Structures are given as C-alpha cells and as structure tokens.
C-alpha cells in the first residue's frame with residue numbers, strides 16, 4: 001500500500017514540474033510566474049483542488065508522441081477567493097508553450113461546464129502559443145468548444161480573463177467573449193496576426209508591444225480593461241475585483257461589512273461644482289465620497305476618459321457606477337464612451353448589480369469623425385443598454401444634462417427608479433448660447449438682445465425645476481446628502497421586480 005501511495009506522490013510531483021526546471025527558470029527570467037504559482041497567488045491559501053492532472057495529449061504527428069507531459073499544458077480546477085467558489089484554468093507555458101491541444105481544450109471545457117452547472121465564475125489565466133501546431137484541426141476544434149462555452153456562460157456566470165503571456169491568432173477570441181480582460185505590461189500581448197504577418201501584408205513595421213501589448217489594448221483598442229505592472233499585481237487585483245461580483249446570475253452580490261455610515265453627509269460636495277459652468281471638476285471626487293470607504297474599482301480608466309465606469313459599494317453591497325467626466329472632452333458622449341459604458345451597463349444588468357449614474361453631459365460630441373464612424377449606432381448602444389436594464393437605477397444630475405444625452409443617461413423616461421438633481425443641474429435641449437443662436441437667429445447682429453435672450457433661456461432652463469415640475473426629476477437634493485439618498489433608494493429598490501416582454505433575445509445595435 002505504502003509503495004502505491006509513494007507512486008502517487010511521485011506522479012503528482014512529476015506533473016507539478018510541468019515542462020521541467022529549465023523551462024520554469026526561463027519563465028521566471030521573463031518576470032513571469034508559472035501556471036501553478038499564479039493559482040497560488042490568486043486563490044485562498046490551500047483552497048485549490050486540481051482536476052485532470054494526469055491528462056496527456058493524444059497526438060501522434062510530427063514526433064510529438066515522443067513527449068507526453070502530464071497535465072498537457074494547462075492546470076485546471078477550483079478553489080476560493082475570500083471563501084467564495086471560483087473555477088480556474090491556468091495555461092502552463094513550460095509545456096509546449098502552453099499551446100492548446102484537443103485534450104488541453106477538453107480540460108478547460110470540463111471546468112467551464114462545471115462552473116455553469118453549479119453557478120460559479122471562471123477565471124482564465126492565459127499564457128499560450130495558440131493552437132498546438134502539431135495537432136492541426138483537432139486544436140482548432142478544441143478552441144471552438146471553449147468559445148461555445150464562453151458564449152453559453154455569458155450572462156450566467158462572470159468570466160474574467162487574465163492575459164499573462166502570448167495570446168495570438170484565434171486564441172484571442174475566448175478572452176474577447178469573457179466579461180473582463182486584465183493584462184500584464186511588457187509580458188502579455190493579444191493580436192489576431194502578429195508583427196511578421198502585419199509586415200508582409202501591410203508593410204507596417206510594429207513591435208508586439210505596440211501591436212497588442214497591455215498599454216495598446218487598455219488605451220487605444222479597449223480590448224482589455226486594465227493593465228498591471230506584473231503578475232502579482234494583476235492576480236491580487238483580480239482578487240479585489242472578484243469580491244465585487246456575484247457568483248452567478250442566480251445570486252445577489254456579496255455583502256461586505258462596513259463602518260462607513262450610510263447617512264454620512266459630505267459638506268465638501270456642496271462646493272464641488274465650480275461657479276463657472278464651463279469649468280471642469282473631477283467626477284471621481286463625487287464617486288469616492290459616495291461609495292463605502294472611498295473604495296472604487298475603476299474599469300477601463302485609460303480609455304474614453306470622458307465616461308467613468310467601475311464598481312463600488314453602498315452599505316456593503318456592490319453597485320455599478322457610470323459617470324460623465326467633465327475633465328475629459330467636457331464629459332461629452334462619443335463613440336468610445338458610449339460603447340464602454342453600454343457594455344458595463346449590460347454586465348451590471350445581467351448580474352443584478354444596481355446602477356448609479358452621475359450625469360454632467362453637454363451632449364454628443366459633434367464632428368465628421370464621429371458621424372462617419374457611426375455615433376448614431378454606437379450612441380444607441382448606451383441608450384439601448386439603459387433602456388433594457390431592469391436592475392435598480394438611481395440617477396443624480398450634478399450639472400449639465402443636455403439634449404439626447406439627457407435621455408440616454410438613465411433618465412426617468414428609460415425607467416430610472418430614482419432620478420435626483422442637485423440644485424446646480426441644468427436640464428435643457430442644449431446650452432443657452434447655442435439655443436439662442438438658433439431660435440433668435442434673426443437677432444444675430446444685436447449683441448445686447450442676444451445677451452438678454454441668453455439670460456432668459458438660462459433663467460428658464462439652467463436649473464432642475466422645469467424638469468422637476470414635470471415629474472422627470474423626483475427630487476432636487478442637497479449635494480452633501482447624495483450618499484444618504486442613494487443608500488435609501490437602494491434599500492427601497494432591494495425587492496424591485498421588473499420584467500421586459502418575452503423575446504428570444506433583443507437586437508442591440510452592434
């Protein structure tokens with residue numbers, strides 16, 4: 001018996017060594033952790049239970065049958081993050097470069113299926129040379145099996161992808177279909193075709209980092225949500241992030257005890273809005289002063305900064321925050337900010353996370369670049385997302401809410417539950433100057449008359465009371481009481497029930 005047990009230990013030890021010490025050292029020399037080390041950092045100590053440790057590939061072509069490494073390039077299983085269940089796969093670059101074989105894919109699919117069955121998130125740690133070249137179409141089939149499960153799991157369990165090494169070719173499409181993508185600077189990249197192919201086809205000379213590194217994808221393309229300095233930072237931040245999410249669409253989000261009083265007034269908010277309506281202020285300040293302990297986990301901070309999205313908590317419960325940022329493009333809605341916020345709103349709605357919207361928006365960004373690139377269709381995404389969302393929705397207009405953007409930003413008309421305005425709110429079709437130039441065009445040469453008309457328009461609309469008189473604003477609130485109002489609203493909405501008409505699925509403008 002003892003001999004058998006010893007044999008098991010030996011087998012386990014061999015599997016844990018992956019592609020061997022030399023390749024482990026090579027991994028470390030690139031500043032990367034190994035697949036198992038990453039899991040250790042990500043999960044609660046000792047909580048990881050591995051499955052399929054002894055799975056091997058079944059390929060006999062191109063001499064690969066001479067080498068069988070237990071686990072076949074991916075470590076899979078489940079564990080906990082702060083006590084809550086999560087399924088994990090972690091590709092092992094030391095084994096055939098983490099390349100995906102049929103069996104490797106089957107291992108990932110097994111934990112995806114299990115996660116879906118029991119209702120727990122999946123976190124994928126990607127570090128792979130892509131399709132296992134020796135296996136050909138069997139490997140492509142494996143990818144498609146993973147993709148299919150990504151889609152079935154979408155909106156049922158949260159899916160998070162960490163890119164911690166190469167991720168190229170069709171392999172990028174599994175992360176692309178998950179909810180959030182985090183990358184590591186200088187050691188991870190994602191592209192459909194690499195620099196060599198790009199050079200051959202388009203004559204462009206570009207590095208891997210420029211083409212598909214963490215900075216590129218978190219600033220320009222918005223494929224990824226966050227860029228971290230190294231593996232450890234990425235993994236520890238994922239733990240923090242995980243704490244905001246429910247395990248599945250069947251459960252409420254976790255509640256974290258807090259000492260932050262729900263009715264905490266913040267007098268400094270009464271002076272947040274500058275006297276000059278064209279002067280910006282940092283919307284982050286309001287967000288941090290409203291959420292518990294100023295703890296705000298921002299997503300996509302470096303892309304489309306004119307809108308802020310992220311998670312916070314109120315009375316210990318997760319809320320999704322969407323806020324116009326007057327410091328960037330005056331807080332205008334444009335193509336990128338609409339897409340960024342729309343996807344976030346849909347995530348919150350899918351996972352029963354209430355949405356708090358802070359509004360200071362002068363409208364949609366004008367220009368041929370916006371129009372020709374489809375602001376109509378992309379702006380409609382955000383409008384659509386808010387309109388279909390049935391989760392609790394609380395809106396606070398701090399200053400401008402002009403034009404179509406007023407409608408879009410979780411207005412009463414899109415089933416906003418509690419729509420508040422600060423006394424500094426200006427709710428109008430457009431700013432006074434622009435409005436007067438159009439409706440009093442005949443008086444164009446008369447500066448004095450125009451100034452009087454502008455003042456008249458401002459007096460009428462540069463306040464929240466016209467909207468409030470029509471019931472479009474539920475209450476004009478003191479800025480310092482914003483947290484208290486939101487907390488009370490969320491309490492009242494805890495048992496909110498609202499259903500959209502039955503349909504197979506909607507047809508959001510993609």
Ligand code: HXC
Nearest residue numbers: 096097099128129130131132133140143166168169170171
């Ligand atoms: C099999 C692979 C492999 C692959 C790497 N290896 N990629 N084995 N299939 N796709 C092996 C290498 O042979 C090597 O084995 C080990 O992994 C480490 O690779 P290195 O090249 O030494 O590492 P490095 O210099 O860091 O370069 C990493 C790399 C490079 C940039 C990823 O290996 C590479 O370009 N690989 C090919 C990438 C690729 O074209 N994949 C197919 C993409 S198409 P030894 O034994 O020497 O340690 C695709 C289609 C998916 O993925 C479609 C889904 C729909």
